[in-house]
């Protein structure tokens with residue numbers, strides 16, 4: 482097929498002037514009015530292999546940083562034009578840090594091509610992707626509003642959004658680092674009435690809603706019951722993210738908001754619900770108990786063995802409790818597969834997580850058992866044989882190792898071989914300058930656990946050191962930004 486022919490030219494090294502001209506002709510033919518997909522012609526740097534990275538999160542951004550961009554023609558495709566430092570999202574959602582300091586823009590790399598787009602489909606045999614621009618949710622909303630029942634492929638560009646149409650892109654090597662989505666387990670009403678905490682946009686929405694709840698609760702017409710309900714903050718999911726958010730929210734409501742709304746602070750109620758009997762199941766038992774005791778002392782309620790059956794506007798339905806009102810619901814119950822990964826049928830997947838199975842050099846495997854040597858899957862979207870948790874630590878170590886593999890190949894050096902994970906411990910912030918640090922499973926350095934302020938110091942300095950740019954290190958100084 483015509484698209485396939487053009488893509489082959491893009492992949493097979495330096496073409497003759499004639500084949501380049503033919504390729505250009507074919508490309509222009511494809512992009513003539515009426516064609517639904519635009520094929521981006523291959524890079525003018527024929528001596529470089531074309532490396533396409535899907536995603537700008539922990540995995541994708543780290544590959545982008547570490548890969549030898551002089552030897553690869555790098556294209557990044559991601560709906561997010563930035564990398565979000567997820568461990569700081571809970572802090573950003575209560576204004577402890579300025580949200581900009583949790584972000585690093587992809588466009589600070591001037592030697593790459595970036596498309597703000599979703600990869601919707603991968604054709605592994607033709608080494609091509611179909612992508613859809615993701616130029617802001619408002620764009621999508623506006624276009625969707627004008628076309629009823631629009632699907633991505635049916636959306637047509639309007640005068641204001643001429644670039645809003647699907648396009649195809651070819652690759653020599655492909656890195657899939659698209660992460661996961663938040664799991665709702667099919668519980669009705671979660672997406673419509675709750676808030677996820679997965680990205681900086683979520684943090685901003687949560688911060689606005691917290692302040693909105695306090696302002697609404699201050700209105701003269703609000704009844705006592707309505708006021709209490711507005712100041713009930715429900716967190717579903719007692720993993721590290723839910724716990725950190727509870728700790729940060731408690732800090733906020735007992736300090737700045739207590740000063741700003743002195744009559745309201747005693748009405749605030751923060752509750753964590755989980756199907757498990759307690760919180761922080763992935764941490765060492767003594768640390769989970771430490772966190773529980775601290776929260777109970779501070780008045781944060783922990784309700785284990787609770788089954789949420791539905792979420793409505795302003796109230797939860799819980800099997801064990803009936804209707805439970807809330808002003809804000811933050812939902813954090815784990816991960817669901819990314820739709821792109823769901824759309825891939827020809828590769829083997831992990832039975833439980835539905836992530837793509839990979840070997841120790843990150844290559845996925847076809848259903849027939851063939852390893853795809855030019856495709857690499859890392860981070861939450863991937864599943865190594867040795868089951869690893871879906872964490873930033875795993876994604877960034879995998880990305881670092883993958884860059885070594887790619888760089889060795891481009892430089893004609895020996896491959897560094899298979900990847901091994903080095904557990905450096907897990908941490909969670911509990912609020913009030915206190916944290917827990919679990920190093921019971923680490924292979925290097927001191928083993929054991931830390932709690933309280935020492936753990937907080939370790940928590941804070943780890944993020945300080947990991948924060949990527951100097952600008953962000955400086956702005957990670959303690960700032961609470963309460964403007965909505």
Ligand SMILES: Cc1cc2nc3c(=O)[nH]c(=O)nc-3n(C[C@H](O)[C@H](O)[C@H](O)COP(=O)(O)OP(=O)(O)OC[C@H]3O[C@@H](n4cnc5c(N)ncnc54)[C@H](O)[C@@H]3O)c2cc1C
Nearest residue numbers: 536537538539540567568600659660860861871872873874
């Ligand atoms: C609030 C929060 C706090 C966390 N705290 C910690 C912590 O303290 N320590 C820790 O180790 N882990 C933490 N994690 C987990 C960690 O963030 C994830 O494990 C990590 O982000 C996984 O990296 P990834 O690259 O696989 O995916 P992500 O970082 O999620 O990145 C996925 C990227 O792919 C893009 N994308 C999605 N779909 C497509 C598509 N179709 N085409 C192209 N691009 C696409 C996304 O926009 C994003 O840029 C936290 C997570 C959250 C949400």
